[in-house]
Amino acid sequence: MIYTVTLNPSIDYVVRLEKMDLDAVNRIEEDFKLPGGKGINVSRILKQLAVPSTAWGYAGGFTGKYIADWLTEEGITTDFSEVSEPTRINVKIKADHETELNGAGPLVSPEARLELEEKFATLTADDVVVLSGSKPPSLPEDYYQQLIALVQKAGATFVIDTTGQELLTSLKSNPLVVKPNHHELADMYGMKASGMTDLIPYGKQLVADGAQYAIVSMASDGALFFDGNAVYHGWSPKGTVKNSVGSGDSMIAGFVGTYLKEKDALAAFRMSLACGSATAFSDDLAKATEIQALLPTITIKKLEEIA
Numbered sequence: 001m002i003y004t005v006t007l008n009p010s011i012d013y014v015v016r017l018e019k020m021d022l023d024a025v026n027r028i029e030e031d032f033k034l035p036g037g038k039g040i041n042v043s044r045i046l047k048q049l050a051v052p053s054t055a056w057g058y059a060g061g062f063t064g065k066y067i068a069d070w071l072t073e074e075g076i077t078t079d080f081s082e083v084s085e086p087t088r089i090n091v092k093i094k095a096d097h098e099t100e101l102n103g104a105g106p107l108v109s110p111e112a113r114l115e116l117e118e119k120f121a122t123l124t125a126d127d128v129v130v131l132s133g134s135k136p137p138s139l140p141e142d143y144y145q146q147l148i149a150l151v152q153k154a155g156a157t158f159v160i161d162t163t164g165q166e167l168l169t170s171l172k173s174n175p176l177v178v179k180p181n182h183h184e185l186a187d188m189y190g191m192k193a194s195g196m197t198d199l200i201p202y203g204k205q206l207v208a209d210g211a212q213y214a215i216v217s218m219a220s221d222g223a224l225f226f227d228g229n230a231v232y233h234g235w236s237p238k239g240t241v242k243n244s245v246g247s248g249d250s251m252i253a254g255f256v257g258t259y260l261k262e263k264d265a266l267a268a269f270r271m272s273l274a275c276g277s278a279t280a281f282s283d284d285l286a287k288a289t290e291i292q293a294l295l296p297t298i299t300i301k302k303l304e305e306i307a
């Protein structure tokens with residue numbers, strides 16, 4: 001079973017308007033409210049790939065209920081640990097500029113923590129845990145490391161999608177795959193990348209430091225893939241971007257879901273590209289038909305062998 005862990009879910013309130021004026025009242029032309037948070041998005045795309053998963057994490061209040069109800073409606077098993085403050089609402093403004101306002105997140109009580117942590121004792125060696133996204137501020141700095149220790153105690157596998165030092169520290173525990181985007185990779189290593197070539201040494205480093213596979217996503221330029229033996233570049237044909245929120249999460253789902261079924265890392269990378277772009281080309285996360293339509297159009301090129 002795949003368990004997704006979203007410590008900080010969100011309702012993503014996506015608003016469209018032609019132009020956003022600061023210091024003025026702006027009228028929204030179109031808006032929608034979607035369940036969000038990285039692990040939740042992974043579970044939703046896995047569902048489209050017919051891969052079962054259970055969504056764990058902290059949810060509370062009317063916003064937490066909105067998310068849990070939506071997932072249940074889609075046939076996704078949820079087992080959230082309840083917090084008393086409402087789950088956050090993240091605002092995604094699509095105007096002349098794209099602006100995201102992500103909330104800090106609710107207080108997580110010691111009881112809620114214990115409830116989630118106890119679930120980890122039920123994991124087995126066949127399970128994969130996807131740890132994704134930011135932490136509410138009340139959780140300790142090293143919280144992901146604590147959860148990774150619980151995954152490892154159970155002999156299960158983990159995937160981690162976070163940023164900065166937290167991601168770097170997790171590499172030594174051998175995640176199945178990590179997927180920073182190009183900006184996150186640059187920030188992690190304190191470098192400035194002016195193109196794809198500049199990213200390659202740092203992608204290799206993710207694998208050298210312990211990740212089994214690494215994907216470095218580059219939005220409309222596709223992604224780099226590192227498996228320890230070679231470096232690949234993959235991309236989809238250009239399309240009309242409607243809402244790229246959740247593209248990175250879709251990639252993770254595409255990779256993990258396909259890798260577990262086929263044990264073929266390049267096939268998994270191909271699917272991850274199809275899922276990422278199909279999500280960018282739709283308002284909500286991608287649907288199965290949209291993913292399957294893009295899959296045959298994905299190009300993957302080997303850039304170099306690693307000696």
Ligand SMILES: Nc1ncnc2c1ncn2[C@@H]1O[C@H](COP(=O)(O)OP(=O)(O)O)[C@@H](O)[C@H]1O
Pocket residue numbers: 180181182216217218219220221222223235236238239241244245246247248249251272273274275276277280
């Ligand atoms: N504008 C786009 N056109 C085509 N594909 C896209 C676009 N934006 C994202 N994608 C796809 O989704 C993947 C993840 O997007 P990216 O923006 O790099 O990640 P994140 O959402 O984590 O920041 C990309 O590697 C690409 O495959």
Ligand SMILES: O=P(O)(O)OC[C@H]1O[C@](O)(COP(=O)(O)O)[C@@H](O)[C@@H]1O
Pocket residue numbers: 008010011012035036037038039041090102132133134135244245246247248249250
């Ligand atoms: O936990 P964070 O880092 O604040 O991110 C949460 C946000 O990221 C998302 O999961 C989307 O992530 P990606 O665009 O990176 O795939 C949104 O649904 C959510 O609003």
